[in-house]
Amino acid sequence: MRKLALVTGTTHGIGRVTARELAMADHDVVMLCRDLEAAAHVRNQLAIAAPKAAIHVVACDLASFASVREAASTVRHDFGRLDLLINNAGIAPSRHRMSEDGFELCFATNHLGPFLLTALLLERMAAAGRIINVASRIHNRGSLNLERIANPAARFIPMAAYAQSKLANVLHTFALARRLLGTGVTANCLHPGVVATNLLPRWLRAIRPILRPDLIDEERGAKTTLHLAMSDTVACVSGKYFDEHQVARTAAPAANGVALQEALWDVSERWTGLRDDARRIPDNVPTAAD
Numbered sequence: 001m002r003k004l005a006l007v008t009g010t011t012h013g014i015g016r017v018t019a020r021e022l023a024m025a026d027h028d029v030v031m032l033c034r035d036l037e038a039a040a041h042v043r044n045q046l047a048i049a050a051p052k053a054a055i056h057v058v059a060c061d062l063a064s065f066a067s068v069r070e071a072a073s074t075v076r077h078d079f080g081r082l083d084l085l086i087n088n089a090g091i092a093p094s095r096h097r098m099s100e101d102g103f104e105l106c107f108a109t110n111h112l113g114p115f116l117l118t119a120l121l122l123e124r125m126a127a128a129g130r131i132i133n134v135a136s137r138i139h140n141r142g143s144l145n146l147e148r149i150a151n152p153a154a155r156f157i158p159m160a161a162y163a164q165s166k167l168a169n170v171l172h173t174f175a176l177a178r179r180l181l182g183t184g185v186t187a188n189c190l191h192p193g194v195v196a197t198n199l200l201p202r203w204l205r206a207i208r209p210i211l212r213p214d215l216i217d218e219e220r221g222a223k224t225t226l227h228l229a230m231s232d233t234v235a236c237v238s239g240k241y242f243d244e245h246q247v248a249r250t251a252a253p254a255a256n257g258v259a260l261q262e263a264l265w266d267v268s269e270r271w272t273g274l275r276d277d278a279r280r281i282p283d284n285v286p287t288a289a290d
């Protein structure tokens with residue numbers, strides 16, 4: 001039977017390969033993308049690579065709460081149970097910008113948008129659904145500075161902002177897995193490797209030859225996501241962080257702090273408006289399939 005996978009950020013890089021491989025492995029795919037022209041181009045490519053798969057595009061700018069809400073509403077209305085929710089999209093901006101909702105753009109795109117999307121789609125997960133957050137090894141260098149995130153005048157250090165957002169991905173995953181215990185739905189996160197994609201800052205791309213053999217292509221960069229999405233060996237594994245070799249690793253000490261996980265959950269619920277939302281995550285998440 002075909003499964004249904006939702007993947008964010010499939011216009012380029014790791015997400016594009018992830019969507020293609022899932023489509024070729026008996027999944028119908030919902031691509032959540034902000035660039036609809038690029039998404040249509042990728043959809044055409046996937047239709048050729050996987051003619052049996054139904055490939056859908058839903059517009060979504062993860063940096064906008066309104067856009068995420070609209071996309072989640074479309075998904076809930078138009079599609080059945082999700083077997084996979086893959087929060088892949090991400091940015092690593094080199095300059096300070098604020099989202100339309102008033103949050104630092106990297107944090108808004110990489111954490112707050114996916115947090116809201118996941119919360120709004122949780123009740124649509126199939127009984128043995130898998131939620132996968134594409135984090136990064138750089139979360140090891142991250143620390144949360146919540147006051148700066150909502151401060152347009154805060155000092156901006158690109159690498160620190162990106163590391164903070166990726167630490168948030170791991171904290172989110174672990175807090176989510178705790179809430180999902182006993183439901184059958186799993187939540188895991190991963191480091192894909194250092195992958196030669198558009199995400200890499202220009203200066204890092206310029207020293208590509210030096211980085212070899214550490215730098216991998218996007219085909220290899222999608223391997224851990226695909227492993228977590230499809231391997232039977234991780235069907236019951238939840239609340240783990242995997243490296244680029246598909247091995248579960250201990251995440252950074254900061255990511256394992258339950259108090260920090262809960263503090264981030266709390267502030268994310270308030271900032272995204274989930275606190276006042278009828279669709280706020282219930283304590284016991286219903287997962288029965290239709």
Ligand SMILES: NC(=O)c1ccc[n+]([C@@H]2O[C@H](COP(=O)([O-])OP(=O)(O)OC[C@H]3O[C@@H](n4cnc5c(N)ncnc54)[C@H](OP(=O)(O)O)[C@@H]3O)[C@@H](O)[C@H]2O)c1
Pocket residue numbers: 008009010011012013014015032033034035038060061062063087088089090091109134135136137191192193194195196197198199200
């Ligand atoms: N590359 C690496 O070395 C590396 C290492 C560790 C972790 N990661 C993580 O891997 C994930 C995928 O990154 P990648 O390397 O494949 O980068 P990429 O090639 O730049 O792809 C990023 C994708 O995210 C989408 N995206 C960006 N902002 C968005 C928004 N506001 N709303 C919706 N979609 C948005 C992009 O869409 P557009 O076409 O609209 O820009 C693109 O499809 C990210 O979470 C990244 O943090 C990457």
